[in-house]
Amino acid sequence: MPPEAALDPRAWNPEIALVPFTLENGLQILVLPDPTLPVVSVQVHYAVGSRHEVPGITGISHLFEHLMFRGTATLGPEEFSRRLQAKGGEVNAFTTRDHTSYFENLPAEHLELALSLEAERLKHLKLDEENFETERQVVLSERKLRCVDSPFGLVEELLFATAYTTHPYRWPIIGWDQDLRRLTLEDCLAFFRRHYQPGEMLILVAGEAEPEQVYQLVQRYFGDLPPGSREVQRVVEPPQRGERRAVFKKVSQMEALFAGFHTVGLGHPDIYPLMVLASILSQGRACRFYQEFVRPGRAAELEAEVYPPPWTAADPDLFIIRAVAAPGEPLPRLEADLWAALARLQEEGVTDPELARAKKMLRAQTVQGLAKTFYRGLMAALFHLKAGDATLANRLLAAYDAVSAADVLRVARQYLREDNRTVVTLKPVSPEESQELGPLF
């Protein structure tokens, strides 16, 4: 049983300990020592995501993430996962717009095994036409699952493709179907040589591990990689000068709209008042959208969301409003009333109780997240990768706390403007009409 003092909320310290190292070849290391539980989260992040792709090979970052599990000279296909899972590990990876991340959450005693296997697949990855082709088919199935056959996947793709004209955030992380079919093994190998090198890597270990021991292990397994550097890519999306609208027709029971407003990236302080604004609009059941639209049955769903820190994109991201009209509710009427609700907020501002509620809910959410070693690691790593400063993870609670009613009003007026808005509506059609419109992919 824990000692009494350990059960006193006032004695709790939310600070994440951060110990940074850099190897001579440029590889960066972050250790988050935390003796609470006998587990570690080993994370290998590469600073390459869909934003580093070019038209014609979209989706290569994510497809490559799959290929990293296909084996090496000494490991069979998926044996990487099997060996670590057999130690109790949670093994997976994900690709975002800005980075590709691999992780193993496992008992602390297997730290070295995880690091050695990560080094093995980086140094000795074995790819051939056969396993490349198999994995291409897997990813095409994933694209159909997430995008083509899902209720709103293609609508969301059209939103980003319409809101961004210049910035690579305009294509989906999973890539366009035709690009996935066109990509070659040679494209993948070139991509691998260019981006999977120490200059673009962050290795993070959170949990029951000594910083010096982690440093020594990373040095042992990754220290002999030839030096590399990180390409900093700057792309600026031109400010939007007028509302853009698009229509997507598909078989659906529901009418819906997705609206996106250009906002800020993770490193910008406005992300915090934007989070509070999204919370006031649609978090919980006292919020404005629930009370005005969802509870009375006008909208099946009405959500305002911006990817929360540390998931916010590195470059200016979209604040998205997603409205699904309830059966019988005409979408144009719902849309008009939705903009009227926003205009009211932009006119009158927010009340003190709703500001206090939103801030408390965001605080609670953050505290809850800190229970998980994996998430603590991600907070530090993603702030490091996208905002250049892992210690921002430790300022999250204070940043939410500092948001004022005036901040919320300002960001509501500054970003949620009609000229800065892209709206995609989903118009339901019958299966016959859908077929006449041509194939979906």
Place this chain on the structure above:
Amino acid sequence: MAALAALQQATLKNGLSLLGVEYPRVPWISLAFMCKRGSETDPPDKPGVADWTAELLTQGTRRRRQLELAQDIEALGAALAARGGWDATYVHLDGLAEDMETLMATLAEVALTPAFPADDFALLKERRRAELTQAMDDPREVANRTFTRLFFQGAPYGHAVRGELARVDAVGLEDLTAWYAREFVPEESVLVCVGMVPFPRLVEAAARHFGSWGGGGPASPAWREAPARLAAPGIYLLDRPELTQSEIRLGHLGLPRSHPDYFPVRLLNYILGEGGFSSRLMGRIRSELGLTYGIRSTFAWRRAPGPFVISTFTPAGNTALAIKEIQRVVQEVQEAGVTAQELAEAQSYYIGHFPLGLETPRALIRQVLNIGLHDLGLDYLARYRERVAAVTLEEVRRAAQAHLHPQRLVTLVVGPAAQVKEPLAEIGPVTEFPTAESGFF
């Protein structure tokens, strides 16, 4: 670690059982009130009653209307959620540990003194109608719901927990109040608390807020039977011409949670289809053949025998091939069992993963609720690893022979009939379903 999972128990004077775990990691508390009767006690032809009752509890108490209740809860940063499930119905309240007293009082108010307001019931019904309509747009939901209804043929587990679109108007407020009056009784309820609070304080607060509750009753007898009839084995097809991928479900009747073969079957199923890349199904259907992004097999462990289901999806043209390969894998495991290495790796996965499964309040409360629901004993977590370790290869082999039934599989395909029907007919007779519009849902 053992300390973290120390499960404590108290019984209040009215017979209500309290299970608690002291949790020192973050200043959080998760509270849950569990009534040990769920959607299996929905009146015949009134699917959704248990779940709607749970939802209506959150829509107002004798003291506070919905908005006031939500405002007060969210002012603490807390979250209230209630739902029906198989075998039990849950009211969850999560928040910061410093607010334990208020949270405990609020949970008691919500669970024990509902107002069941008629106007809120009318709104709830319309929200459910919208939600159930929207569910028809999600192929995975359609497959899950259709399989449940098809497979169980009207038995108590044979409908969707959230209700069925065609039966929305059959459910009245009086059904909810009657269900609540019958099923919410102290002797068949459990209060679970995981948080940064000493257990004696929890007992004291629980006694104050729950101790004098008398409840209704008599509760429905606990349902433990195998259904009298099930769908005939074979292939069933629900035509969705607009889909590019087929959703596939294959299943037969599984086992009750109380079955003595629980541990051998869990290990068996990890190897067959639950162990991600360590599983036979993932290895064959995804890694070798590239037919899908994901496949999994699940035994639904309930009070009465739940379904054993294999779930996957594949581009429509692969449908018949995927089904044949799945059947072959199940057959192989059923006939030949698993290897000693597979069993050893499955055992070390569950043993090594054990601490990761106790890391967060959410993960812990899930485990404790399960212990309370199935009366697994206060020493369940402490003995879990030794029980996993004690399973022998021979026990798994016998479990495979006794509990996998490849000849009894009921196979459902939701996909474009024009593409899949003919190839499916080569496997066996195909029964076509009425379309979604004809009221099957």
